Amino acid sequence: MELLEIKNLNKSFDNKEILKNININVSGGKIIGLLGKNGVGKTTLIKLINDLLTPTSGEILVNGKKVGVETKKVISYLPERTYLNKNMKVSEVIDYFKDFYDNFDENKAKKLLKDLDLDVNEHLSKMSKGMQEKVSLVLVMSRNADLYILDEPLGGVDPATRDYILDTILSNFNEKASVIISTHLIADIERILDEVIFIDKGEIVLQGDADKLRNKEKASIDEIFRRMFKC
Amino acid sequence: MLVKLLKYDLKYMIRNMSIFYILSIFFAITTRILFSLEQSVIINIISHISMGCMISMLASILINTMMRSWIRFRDSLYKDEAYLTHTLPVTKNELYNSKFFLTLIFFFIGFFVIILSLFIAYYSKDNWLAITNFIKNITIGLNMSTAFLVTMFIIVVFLEIFNAIQCGFYGIILGYQKNNGKLGYSVLFGFISYLVAQFLVLFLIFIYGLFDSSIMELFKTAAVSIDVNSFKILLIIASLLYLVIIYVMSLLCKKSFNKGVNIE
Secondary structure, eight states: OOSEEEEEEEEEETTEEEEEEEEEEEOSSOEEEEEOOTTSSHHHHHHHHTTSSOOSEEEEEETTEESSHHHHHHEEEEOSSOOSOTTSBHHHHHHHHHHHOTTBOHHHHHHHHHHTTOOTTSBGGGSOHHHHHHHHHHHHHTBOOSEEEEESTTTTSOHHHHHHHHHHHHHTSOTTOEEEEEESOHHHHGGGOSEEEEEETTEEEEEEEHHHHHHHHTSOHHHHHHHHTOO | OHHHHHHHHHHHHHHHHHHHHHHHHHHHHHHHHHHHSOOOHHHHHHHHHHHHHHHHHHHHHHHHHHHHHHHHHHHHHHSTTHHHHTTSSSOHHHHHHHHHHHHHHHHHHHHHHHHHHHHHHHOOHHHHHHHHHHHHHHHHHHTOOHHHHHHHHHHHHHHHHHHHHHHHHHHHHHHTTSSSOHHHHHHHHHHHHHHHHHHHHHHHHHHHHTTOHHHHHHHHOSSOOOOHHHHHHHHHHHHHHHHHHHHHHHHHHHHHHHTOOOOO
C-alpha cells in the first residue's frame, strides 16, 4: 500500500480548471520536491490532500484511507502562511499541539525552539513573521508523522537559517516517513531531494527519481527546471 | 476531542468577553454607590453617567456575544486559523458542535452577568416588591404562575436569539462556499435563513390557529383578544417550534459543512 495515492484528481473554481487529472503515488522514506512556478496549482494540490479544499473529482488516499480524521493523524502539514492564533504564547501553542496530536514530541519541539533562539514564553503577536514561520516549522517537524507536507518552508526565512531548516527536516523524520516540499527555491533544496514532481498549469509534466533525472539530463534539477519553464 | 476544542474556544471567548463582564459589574457597583450618596447636581450627573455606562455594557454583552460567536466561527473555520483547525484529527461535526456549545455557554454567562449587574445596581426591598407586584399583576390577569411566565418568557427570548446566531452560522457556511464575495454572501444567506425560520414559525402557528380560533384572531384582527389558555399554548408552541428549528438548522449546518470546505 502506498503512503499517498492520488487518482485522477481534478479541481475547478468557477469552471476554471486549476488541477487536471493529477495522478501521484508516494511511498515511504522519500523526500519529494513539488516544483513549479507560482500559481500553477502546487498549493491547491497540497490543500486538497489536507482537506482544506474539496476535490471536483478524483480520489486521495493516505495509507489506503480517504482524507479524514485518520489521515490527519498521520499528516503533518506546514501551510504557506502563518496560521497560528497570534494571541497565544509559544508555550500555549505547544500545549495545543500536545492536546490534539498523539504523535507530538514536546521535548523535541522545545529543543528545536531553543536551537533557533526562540522563547517559549513569548507571544506570537510580538514575533516577526519569520520567527512565527520558524515556530510553525518546529511544531510540524516535532510530530512523528508518516507524511510531512511543507508548503514553501523556506520562503520567509533568511538564507542563513535555510540550511538549519533543511537539516532540521532531514534529521527529524523517521525512515518510513516521507516529506513533500513545495517550493520554487529549487537550488536551496536540491541536495535533499529523492524525487521530483514538476507541475505546470495544473498538470504534472514530469515525475521521477531526482538522481536518474540529473544523470539523464546531465544537469541539476534547478537547471532542468529553468530550461523547462523558461519564459 | 470536543472537550479539547471547546477548551480553546472558551479561552478565546473569555479573553474577548471578560472586559465587558468586568466593566458591567464595575459600573453596577459605582451606580449603586453613587445613587446611595447624598444627591447633589454633580453627584446626580455622575450617577446617571455611571448608569448609562452600565446599560451600554449590558447591551455590549448581548451584542458582543452574538458578534464574537460569528467572528470566532468564521475565523476559526474559514480564515488563516482554519489551516490549523481543519487539519486537526477531529470530525467536522465536532468542529461545529464546539462552536454551537460555545455560543450556548456564553449566552448563559452573559445572561447571568446581566442579571447580576442589575441586581447589584438596583436591588432593594422596595424595587424587588415593585417588580414582583408588576409580574403578579400580569400573571393574575393571565391566570398563570409567576414562575411559568418568567420561565417561558426567558426560554422564548433565549431560543429566539440562539436561533438568530445559528442562522448566522448557516449563512457563513453557505457564504464561504462561494468563490467571491464570501462575506457579503454570508450576511445575505444568514439574513435569508433567519427570515425563513421566522416565517416558518409564524406559518406553523397559523396552521395551529386553524384548530384554535383564539390564536387565529391574532392573524385576523388588530385587537389582542387571545384567551389565557391559548396564550399559554402559544408560548409553549413557540418554544417547541424554536427548539425544532434550532435542531433542524444545526443538522443543515452540519450537512453543508460535511460536504467540505474551500479555504482561501
